[in-house]
Amino acid sequence: xxxxxxxxxxxxxxxxxxxIINCAYENTAFxxxxxxxxxxxxxxxxxxxxxPDVSEKxxxxxxxxxxxxxxxxxxxxxDSQPGDSATYFCAAxxxxxxxxxxxxxxxxxxxxx
Amino acid sequence: KAGVTQTPRYLIKTRGQQVTLxxxxxxxxxxxxxxxxxxxxxxxxLFEYFSETQRNKGNFPGRFSGRQFSNSRSEMNVSxxxxxxxxxxxxxxxxxxxxxxxQFFGPGTRLTVL
Numbered sequence: 001x002x003x004x005x006x007x008x009x010x011x012x013x014x015x016x017x018x019x020i021i022n023c024a025y026e027n028t029a030f031x032x033x034x035x036x037x038x039x040x041x042x043x044x045x046x047x048x049x050x051x052p053d054v055s056e057k058x059x060x061x062x063x064x065x066x067x068x069x070x071x072x073x074x075x076x077x078x079d080s081q082p083g084d085s086a087t088y089f090c091a092a093x094x095x096x097x098x099x100x101x102x103x104x105x106x107x108x109x110x111x112x113x
Numbered sequence: 114k115a116g117v118t119q120t121p122r123y124l125i126k127t128r129g130q131q132v133t134l135x136x137x138x139x140x141x142x143x144x145x146x147x148x149x150x151x152x153x154x155x156x157x158x159l160f161e162y163f164s165e166t167q168r169n170k171g172n173f174p175g176r177f178s179g180r181q182f183s184n185s186r187s188e189m190n191v192s193x194x195x196x197x198x199x200x201x202x203x204x205x206x207x208x209x210x211x212x213x214x215x216q217f218f219g220p221g222t223r224l225t226v227l
Contacts, residue, residue: 032213034215036218041220042220043117043203043205043218043219043220043221044156044203044218045217045218046215046216046217049213049215051213089155089156091156097169098207098213098214098216099144099146099161099163099168099169099205099207099209099214099216100146100158100161100169100171101146101148101156101158101216102158103148103155103156103157104155105155106155106156
């Protein structure tokens with residue numbers, strides 16, 4: 001059972017463009033939604049996270065948009081750079097249970113100069 | 114501050130064998146979680162330990178087990194290895210004491226089962 005659905009599977013963006021990755025969840029009990037970035041040969045690293053009490057959170061070039069009624073959230077990478085080329089995972093967890101993350105299937109982002 | 118370390122980084126085993134993987138969390142972190150990453154299934158939660166007790170468990174067979182020591186270091190064991198156990202096994206640590214715990218991942222152990 002895929003509790004967090006992520007799309008697209010892969011994404012190619014030109015340098016300076018906007019990368020958008022979408023996730024949808026099923027369990028309305030989820031209340032913590034982090035995004036992770038993973039480079040080849042490395043473990044995932046936390047990029048940014050959001051809770052359902054806000055609709056948007058921005059950190060530098062990275063923004064999470066959250067739509068509670070639609071049970072969807074998305075990651076926007078502004079001014080995408082070649083160094084952003086990596087695999088991105090969305091995740092979700094239940095209250096008081098953020099050490100048990102349910103991950104999306106991942107999006108491989110390639111940013112070309 | 115040192116990050117999460119995992120040993121060994123690479124392992125090759127044959128079917129039927131057993132394997133033990135080790136994880137050292139960030140200093141001060143009391144929670145250690147384990148995940149399996151495969152191309153087909155993605156990142157899947159195995160289990161989480163906090164203060165030497167298993168606090169959460171994923172949907173994996175009993176061949177997968179773990180433990181945590183008093184210094185928060187953790188080990189996971191897979192017995193009777195199957196070809197499908199070939200994966201990257203990731204360990205993550207967090208303080209584990211708040212409602213929203215940021216998890217820090219190690220580089221993983223790449224297990225190949227022949």
